[in-house]
Amino acid sequence: MSSTEQPSAPTNFIRNRIRQEVAEGRYQRVITRFPPEPNGYLHIGHAKSIVLNFAMAEEFAGYTNLRFDDTNPEREEQRYIDAIREDVAWLGYRWENECYASDYFETLYEYALHLIDQGLAYVDSQDAETIRIQRGTLTEPGTDSPFRARSGEENRDLYERMRAGEFPDGAHVLRARIDMASPNINLRDPVIYRIRHQAHPRTGDAWCIYPSYDFAHGQSDAIEHITHSLCTLEFEDHRPLYDWLVEHLPVPSRPHQIEFARLNIDFTVLSKRRLTRLVEEGHVDGWDDPRMPTLAGLRRRGFTPESIRNFCTEIGVTKSESVIPFGVLERNLRDDLNVRAPRRMAVLRPLKVVLTNFPEGEVEWLEAANHPQDPGQGNRQVPISREIWIEQDDFLEQAPRKFFRLKPGGEVRLRNAFIIRCDEVIKDAAGNVVELRCSFDPESRSGQPGADRKVKGTIHWVSAEHGVKAEVRLYDRLFRVPNPSADKEVDFVDHINPDSLETLNEAWLEPGLEKAAPDDFCQFERLGYFVPDPASRPDQPIFNRAVTLRDTWARLEQALKSG
Numbered sequence: 001m002s003s004t005e006q007p008s009a010p011t012n013f014i015r016n017r018i019r020q021e022v023a024e025g026r027y028q029r030v031i032t033r034f035p036p037e038p039n040g041y042l043h044i045g046h047a048k049s050i051v052l053n054f055a056m057a058e059e060f061a062g063y064t065n066l067r068f069d070d071t072n073p074e075r076e077e078q079r080y081i082d083a084i085r086e087d088v089a090w091l092g093y094r095w096e097n098e099c100y101a102s103d104y105f106e107t108l109y110e111y112a113l114h115l116i117d118q119g120l121a122y123v124d125s126q127d128a129e130t131i132r133i134q135r136g137t138l139t140e141p142g143t144d145s146p147f148r149a150r151s152g153e154e155n156r157d158l159y160e161r162m163r164a165g166e167f168p169d170g171a172h173v174l175r176a177r178i179d180m181a182s183p184n185i186n187l188r189d190p191v192i193y194r195i196r197h198q199a200h201p202r203t204g205d206a207w208c209i210y211p212s213y214d215f216a217h218g219q220s221d222a223i224e225h226i227t228h229s230l231c232t233l234e235f236e237d238h239r240p241l242y243d244w245l246v247e248h249l250p251v252p253s254r255p256h257q258i259e260f261a262r263l264n265i266d267f268t269v270l271s272k273r274r275l276t277r278l279v280e281e282g283h284v285d286g287w288d289d290p291r292m293p294t295l296a297g298l299r300r301r302g303f304t305p306e307s308i309r310n311f312c313t314e315i316g317v318t319k320s321e322s323v324i325p326f327g328v329l330e331r332n333l334r335d336d337l338n339v340r341a342p343r344r345m346a347v348l349r350p351l352k353v354v355l356t357n358f359p360e361g362e363v364e365w366l367e368a369a370n371h372p373q374d375p376g377q378g379n380r381q382v383p384i385s386r387e388i389w390i391e392q393d394d395f396l397e398q399a400p401r402k403f404f405r406l407k408p409g410g411e412v413r414l415r416n417a418f419i420i421r422c423d424e425v426i427k428d429a430a431g432n433v434v435e436l437r438c439s440f441d442p443e444s445r446s447g448q449p450g451a452d453r454k455v456k457g458t459i460h461w462v463s464a465e466h467g468v469k470a471e472v473r474l475y476d477r478l479f480r481v482p483n484p485s486a487d488k489e490v491d492f493v494d495h496i497n498p499d500s501l502e503t504l505n506e507a508w509l510e511p512g513l514e515k516a517a518p519d520d521f522c523q524f525e526r527l528g529y530f531v532p533d534p535a536s537r538p539d540q541p542i543f544n545r546a547v548t549l550r551d552t553w554a555r556l557e558q559a560l561k562s563g
């Protein structure tokens with residue numbers, strides 16, 4: 001057992017294997033990499049890979065590289081590189097080296113020449129469709145290309161001229177010469193270089209041939225002396241090719257690929273292709289829309305790096321596919337914020353209450369604990385005046401017996417203040433309740449003889465004179481169905497939940513909240529955990545709800561509904 005083992009982290013097959021290898025003296029230290037392709041933002045699935053890679057390297061005395069797998073210039077952009085760097089750093093990780101597969105283009109080109117000179121690669125001048133058909137199927141072997149027998153000199157000459165830009169896209173490809181009859185289609189002479197006259201975000205116009213993912217990935221691992229190349233299960237069938245290339249090339253080290261199951265979460269999609277569509281077709285407000293499963297979206301929603309790391313540790317690493325409920329992610333956030341988030345008061349759907357026996361024009365400052373379970377967070381002063389806001393659904397005119405909030409003639413305690421009684425209900429012409437007239441019990445204030453007088457319910461409130469008007473955004477699942485991409489006949493965007501965003505324009509916050517910074521998360525008592533949106537301004541505050549509370553009201557409401 002390693003001395004750096006973290007007892008809290010559940011073990012997994014990768015960790016067990018590495019521990020065994022280290023014990024046998026095969027490795028002094030473990031070097032891993034996180035290899036995103038910069039063609040989109042990182043999502044929560046990537047977080048699973050990031051946490052695993054950094055945890056293994058840290059536990060076994062090594063380090064992790066951030067490697068941009070930028071071999072396909074078509075959809076890769078600098079802004080994605082910037083966003084990925086920001087997200088990995090935000091999660092709390094420091095990579096040892098920042099690497100780019102494109103930095104190895106010259107070396108990879110030399111490696112391809114090496115294969116040609118060994119008779120292990122050839123230039124095929126057929127079109128992509130013909131090559132695809134000739135590779136056969138799972139039940140039928142492939143057929144040799146007529147160019148498979150090209151001479152070494154001819155291959156070298158053509159390949160050099162491919163690089164020199166003499167040919168248009170698709171005129172030739174370079175293929176590894178392995179085994180057209182292999183039961184593994186990946187070994188049936190895979191294409192390792194394509195002609196593509198396309199500028200690259202980093203190498204510009206220097207190249208018009210680009211290596212395939214399979215050719216670039218393992219060799220990049222070897223160049224960086226990666227010991228364990230951790231990837232998702234869909235690459236399991238590629239491992240023989242990964243190994244074949246590493247064995248047949250003069251690479252400086254011998255990495256090993258290990259596959260694990262990718263993360264799936266219900267009511268969302270975790271494929272960059274689908275996430276890109278959501279953004280490009282305007283179904284969401286950009287990559288960082290708080291409903292997106294991207295790290296940027298979760299951050300804007302109010303998720304903390306700790307909650308995401310804890311989630312990734314909790315779900316563990318296995319070789320079998322599973323779907324994790326979104327609620328598991330939310331529970332990790334709740335558990336984190338419950339401990340840390342200061343408590344504040346805000347009213348989302350306001351109903352005016354006039355305290356008839358509170359002197360007009362007067363203000364009383366009340367002492368309120370920032371966190372009832374954590375005295376270390378101190379107290380603040382909250383003002384109250386004759387007119388206050390309460391939540392519309394904290395009042396019911398025809399209230400059932402178990403409704404412990406405000407009803408005509410009933411009493412309730414105002415959080416951090418005193419007990420009020422509802423004396424009169426004011427309605428408009430249409431019969432809607434527009435105002436309550438209540439009297440307060442001065443004896444029930446903190447420090448007064450009736451401070452401990454018990455009433456069944458406690459509700460939150462905001463002083464109308466002091467409250468800060470704000471926009472509050474409430475989020476629900478982005479999709480209406482657990483697996484939006486399950487049915488191939490239905491476009492996944494048709495499953496988007498039309499009610500996934502609810503915007504409340506007339507919320508009232510206790511004063512001071514308008515000055516909160518983007519990562520100043522807090523609990524709005526009884527309503528959930530909230531964080532200011534990056535667009536929030538002191539004169540126009542905007543708050544996002546990160547997650548609801550699992551509070552007694554929810555359960556009570558359930559009980560009321562079920563009679």
Ligand code: ATP
Pocket residue numbers: 034035036037038044045046048049069230231232261262263264270271272273
């Ligand atoms: P997508 O399939 O959404 O396009 P990708 O795998 O192409 O994602 P990459 O940028 O290539 O995206 O991924 C970088 C790393 O993150 C890879 O090692 C990949 O295996 C891992 N990864 C991607 N999605 C998940 C996921 N859902 N769960 C775990 N790891 C993932």
Ligand code: MG
Pocket residue numbers: 037
């Ligand atoms: Mg990929």
